[in-house]
Amino acid sequence: MNFADLQVFKSVVEEGGVIRAASKLHRVPSAVTTRIKQLEASMGVKLFHRDKQRLHLSPAGELLLDYADRLIRLSDEARDVVSGTKPRGVLRLGALESTTASRLPPILAGFHARYKDVRLELITGTNDALLKQLAERQLDAAFIAESPPTKAFEHLPVFAERLTLISSLDHPPIRRASDVEGASLIAFPEGCAYRRVLQRWLGRDSLVTFRVLELSSYHAIIACVTAGAGIALMPESVLDVIPQAKVQRHAIPKAQAQITTPLVWRRGEISPSVLALRTLLASMPQQKRAA
Template sequence: MNFTDLQVFKAVVEEGGIVKAAHKLHRVPSNISTRVKQLETAVGVPLFHRDRQRLHLSPSGELLLGYAERLIGLSEEARHAVSGAAPRGLLKLGALESTAASRLSGILADFHRRYPDVHLELSTGTNDMLVSAVAERRLDAAFIAELPSARGLAHLPAFRESLVLISCPDHPPITSPGDAEGQSLIAFPHGCAYRRVLQRWLKRESLATLRVLELSSYHAIVACVAAGAGIALMPEAVLDAMPQALVRRNRIPRAQSEMVTPLIWREGEVSPPVLALRTLMALVAKGLARKREGRRMKTGR
């Protein structure tokens, strides 16, 4: 199996056809067609279903694409590691809205200064949406809210989050699920990890029987809670970034409120930009550990 044939195959898939792949690779279409046929001969199965001028990946093609991406990614990683060249290319990064709003601004600014040749695209979504996007190669890496259960995903602890239950200022303190009885819940749509935490705290198998107002913005959630529309669970770091928010903060048990935000990527498929991001996060983690150690030494704990 020829490595160049795999690169051509990947380009045909990404560009959606022979002609566009030829333009991207600066080759003539006939050369691209020949390369694809050579690869099909080498593996012994059709990689595309041909419909007039259009190509559709066959099941075997789908399977080979995953291996091709891993091999090409490893090749790039090895080349950059040996040459010592700074990483370059596109990094498709995902994050929870809360993480993007409260944690990433300084880190991404630092990343941009360190690696100016990496073009960064940041997308936000729910925990489950981001996990699927990484697993399906629509994102290279993502900051999520729970350790991934999907096979084939590696992770690195990134941030510690403390969740807090918020209510309108004149609501009596909420210390148990019973205190929240009759309240509407304001939460992100299905797939949000914090929504699942709220469900567990309420000791509910489902939220289907409760009134749930689904919003996709923390600013909107805080505004609705402040107006008395219901209660919500959110990271305290996000709330700290909204000093104008007029809400009551209610604590829930640490077993449910303390969470770790991991950075995830596909195991064995570390492109140079993802490797650079992982390295930066490791430096951030070391810096935070040094600060914590310094505080402990000052307090004698």
């Protein structure tokens, strides 16, 4: 398999045909067609179904496209890192809803102002969903809620967070798990690290007695808690940026309350844009990031 053939293959797919790909690559159509046939011969499969003047990706072509995209992107990253090229292109960044709301706005604004050739794409999700997307190369880096569980990732501790339990204003004091027996839990869907912290505090066995209301927005969670629908666990930093929240805060043990938000990326695959973000974070005042 020739790397140049992969680039031609990807161009044909992106441009929707040989003629447009040839124009983009500054080649004659016959040369592009020859490259595609050579690639098909080397792999022993048909990459396209030909219907008169139109090409449609075959199942094998669909599989190859994903690998071609990864290989070409890694090649570009390697060239940029080795040559010291200024960050450019797309930075696909993942983040928790809480981090996005309370921590990222000034950081993203600073990065955007400093690196004008980088287009930021921000995707939010739960801790586990973001790690999965990172492993599958759908993201370049992500802010998650806990240190990555495997050595497949590298990370930089960034934000120190304190989790707090919230209830409606008329709820009795909450000092132990038994004080919320019978209450509904309001949390993000499975895969949320904060939800796991709450489960550990309540006790895994007792969780089956609780009803869980799953929501995907902190504003919605706070609104439901305010209305008395149940209790929730969230970072104090989120509550601090929603001053109109009419909820009561209840402290949980320090061991569960204190967590650190890291920036995570795939081991050995740090791109110029991720390196620039990491450097920016490392330069932040100490009181604004984790120790």
